[in-house]
Amino acid sequence: MNMPATKMDVETATPAGAAAPVVAMIPKRPPRAEAYARMATELAVRVIPPLVVIALLTLVWELVCRRAGSALPPPSKVFKDTKELILDPFFDHGGIDKGLFWHLSASLQRVALGYSLSAIAGIALGVLVGQSVWAMRGLDPLFQVLRTIPPLAWLPLSLAAFRDGQPSAIFVIFITSVWPIIINTAVGIRNIPQDYRNVAAVVQLNPLEFFAKIMIPAAAPYIFTGLRIGIGLSWLAIVAAEMLIGGVGIGFFIWDAWNSSHISEIILALFYVGIIGFVLDRLIAGLGKIVTRGTATS
Numbered sequence: 001m002n003m004p005a006t007k008m009d010v011e012t013a014t015p016a017g018a019a020a021p022v023v024a025m026i027p028k029r030p031p032r033a034e035a036y037a038r039m040a041t042e043l044a045v046r047v048i049p050p051l052v053v054i055a056l057l058t059l060v061w062e063l064v065c066r067r068a069g070s071a072l073p074p075p076s077k078v079f080k081d082t083k084e085l086i087l088d089p090f091f092d093h094g095g096i097d098k099g100l101f102w103h104l105s106a107s108l109q110r111v112a113l114g115y116s117l118s119a120i121a122g123i124a125l126g127v128l129v130g131q132s133v134w135a136m137r138g139l140d141p142l143f144q145v146l147r148t149i150p151p152l153a154w155l156p157l158s159l160a161a162f163r164d165g166q167p168s169a170i171f172v173i174f175i176t177s178v179w180p181i182i183i184n185t186a187v188g189i190r191n192i193p194q195d196y197r198n199v200a201a202v203v204q205l206n207p208l209e210f211f212a213k214i215m216i217p218a219a220a221p222y223i224f225t226g227l228r229i230g231i232g233l234s235w236l237a238i239v240a241a242e243m244l245i246g247g248v249g250i251g252f253f254i255w256d257a258w259n260s261s262h263i264s265e266i267i268l269a270l271f272y273v274g275i276i277g278f279v280l281d282r283l284i285a286g287l288g289k290i291v292t293r294g295t296a297t298s
Contacts, residue, residue, distance in 0.1 A: 114173025126185020188222025224288030
């Protein structure tokens with residue numbers, strides 16, 4: 001006859017001094033349907049509000065510009081006039097008669113080169129100004145003066161120096177976007193906690209190790225803030241510069257459409273400019289979030 005185990009039986013079965021057995025509790029995995037529903041909810045929260053706002057603004061635009069005598073075309077007319085450009089952005093009839101893909105591609109190539117140069121120079125100069133008191137006293141007033149000069153004011157000087165539109169546009173991008181990178185990097189370097197510097201002195205890090213292991217990681221949130229501002233200024237500068245230098249590019253496309261009185265094409269180009277500017281900003285913000293582990297501004 002089986003008898004229930006008593007307290008004495010349990011104590012006898014467990015060796016003296018041995019820990020009681022621990023039962024591992026395996027968390028229950030949520031059903032896949034619930035995970036998908038949660039992801040769909042999060043996506044809807046992010047996507048639906050801007051879509052609603054865009055739909056309302058488009059409706060207002062349609063109602064306002066559909067009236068007789070309106071200077072701007074309504075969305076329906078913009079789509080009708082630019083349908084071929086939307087459906088076939090890759091055509092190339094030679095010269096400047098190209099689809100929007102080629103104009104945007106040319107502009108992005110200029111931005112990529114000019115912005116890369118400004119990022120390298122801006123971070124290097126920002127580290128110098130932030131780390132050296134003498135460099136800050138000598139260079140910071142100069143930077144503060146030069147950064148207030150409008151981007152297009154540099155274009156005649158760059159055309160006189162380079163005598164070609166391509167390097168002139170790249171220089172305008174560089175000189176426009178480098179200042180926020182320098183300033184934010186310098187601020188980040190100056191705000192490195194003194195404890196970090198003390199630890200680096202105790203473990204006797206050489207300058208290169210201090211730069212790679214202490215300086216850059218600590219100042220990364222500030223650096224990516226400057227990089228994010230710089231990419232926006234780069235995209236603004238290239239569109240304005242291309243209106244004056246001509247050739248293939250989205251800025252020239254807008255100016256050529258204005259000279260031809262194609263307002264719908266201007267509106268379509270502005271839409272693409274805004275979308276690409278938003279994507280560039282998100283790319284730098286996402287990269288900054290990865291590198292700084294979420295401490296950079298988003």
